[in-house]
Amino acid sequence: MTTTRTRIGTSPPPTLPLPALLSLATAVFITCLTEVLPAGLLPAMARDLGVGESAAGQSVTVYAVGTAVTAIPLTAATSGWPRKRLLLVSMAGFCAANTVTALSGSYPLTMAARFVAGVAAGLAWALLAGYARRLAPAGLEGRAIAVAMAGIPVALSVGVPAATYLGKAADWRTAFLVMSGITVLLLGWITVVVPERPGDSRQLGGPAAREEGAGAFPLPADRSPLPTDPTPLPTAPHPLLGAARVPGVAPVLLVTAAFVLAHTLLYTYVAAFLDDVGLGGRTDLVLLVxxxxxxxxxxxxxxRIHRALRALTLGGVLLVGTAAAVLGAGAHVPALVYGAAALWGLGWGGAPSLLQTAVGEAGGEQADAAQVLLVTLWNVATAAGGILGGLLLDLLGTRALPWTVLVLLVPAFATAAAARNHGFPQRR
Structure with a gap:
């Protein structure tokens, strides 16, 4: 006789909704790859569009500008939209923009298409991390964000080298057309597997927030404002301004600005740098490493993000700084270039997850607004990296790029190290 014992009052441990999170990771992949795709195709794009490499590099800058100038107003305007609908709209924007980029023979039209892609990115980046958090069970939010943000290193490890190879084997336009095809498939995937989540117009000063005084000072249930009230209700600050004042948010934003600026400055012009040191034919392999x-x-x-966010952030900045020093001093040795690329990837790959998680935890109840600030500042830094890198390329040459990266990472490390109580706390 067999006896079966059943535990009463127990339930299986919570698990992540991987099909939905992987579709978000693919959306992140498309967003990231669309942004950095010119990095591996820059010489070919410049020749075909009849401009210099620094001018072609501004295709990364204008993308970031599109995100930076529209992320806050568009996110506020669509904060009440259902999240799934908004994600589908942003992905459709990528499909259209990449198709126009692939078919364009005009530099101004290409820049306009890249700007539209940046606008779509502003919508996508502002909702993807928050969407992943909302899909995850309690206690697994950080891992859910890490899964979604895995699209970034996949784009950098597989997408950019593959697109660079495709650009050499066929044409740089083909790479953008392939991106459009992947996006069409993703639209169907999102429609089928991603559960809907409602928007929240209270987060970013939407209509509902304005109607209720931004929700910051709700009235008791038994009292309504009467004309005879002697004092008016206080006015809440704008949610974005309020989020910036939350302890810990500002340090995370400062680290983000310096870290992203340093990374973008070198990554945008990595093909030009490698060409200058005699490794132009190995760009795809260096990017693969x-x-x-x-x-x-x-x-x-x-x-380890839940246990060691501070140590991982500091370690990441140190690794990228070490890589920059190696590239600056030993770019004439191919083995050192590949080693520096490995250190660079180890330091940068987890940075988006670390910074998104840090700002979300520091923001607390204003996490969504803090995420919008991070997305906007991230793209301001990306645009600045493209501009500054182009100026350095024209004025001092590619050898100045890694040393500039090293200088920029000093305040990033110092700020993260100082934020031991809020932002990057020692105890979490």
């Missing part, structure tokens, strides 16, 4: 190391970094960060 960088991307593979980025994937390893994402795995390591995802496994």
């Amino acid at each position: 960088f991307g593979a190391a980025s994937l390893l970094s994402v795995w390591a960060v995802g496994a």
Whole structure:
């Protein structure tokens, strides 16, 4: 006789909704790859569009500008929209913009299409991390964000090298057309597997927030404002301004600005840098090493992000700084270039997950508004990296790029190290 014992009052441990999160990761992949795709195709794009490499590099800048100038107003305007609908709209925007980029023979039209892609990115980046958090069970939010943000290192490790190879084997336009095809498939995937989540117009000063005084000072249930009330209700600050004042948010934003500026400055012009040191024919391999190391970094960060966010952030900045020093001093040695690419990937791969998680935890109840600030500042730094890198390329040459990266990472490390109580706390 067999006896079966059943535990009463127990339930299986919570698990992540992987099909939905992987579709978000694919959306992140498309967003990231669309942004950095010119990095591996820059010489070919410049020749075909009849401009210099620094001018072609501004295709990354104008993308970031599109995100930076529209992320806050568009996110506020659509904060009440259902999240799934908004994600589908943003992905459709990528499909249209990449198709126009692939078919364009005009530099101004290409820049306009890249700007539209940046606008779509502003919508996508502002909702993807928050969407992943909302889909996750309690206690697994950080891992859910890490899964969604894994699209970034996959884009860097697989997407950019593959697109660079495709650009050499066929044409740079083909790479953008392939991106459009992937986006069409993703639209169907999102429609089928991603559950809907409602928007929240209270988060970013939407209509509902304005109707209720931004929700900051609700009235008791038994009292309504009467004309005879002697004092008016206080006016709440704008949610974005309020989020910036939350302890810990500002340090995370400062670290983000310096770290992203340093990374973008070198990554945008990495093909030009490698060409200058005699490795122009190996750009795809160097980017493959960088991307593979980025994937390893994402795995390591995802496994320990809840216990070691501070140490991982500081370590990431140090690794990228070390890589920049190696590139500055030893770019004439191919083995050192590949080693520097590996260190760079290890330091940068987990950075998006770390910074998104840090600002979300620091923001607390204003996490969504803090995420919008981070997305906007991230793209301001990306645009600045493209502009500054182009100026350095024209004025001082590619050898100045890694040393500039090293200088920019000093305040990033100092700020993260100082934010031991809020932002990057020692105890979490």
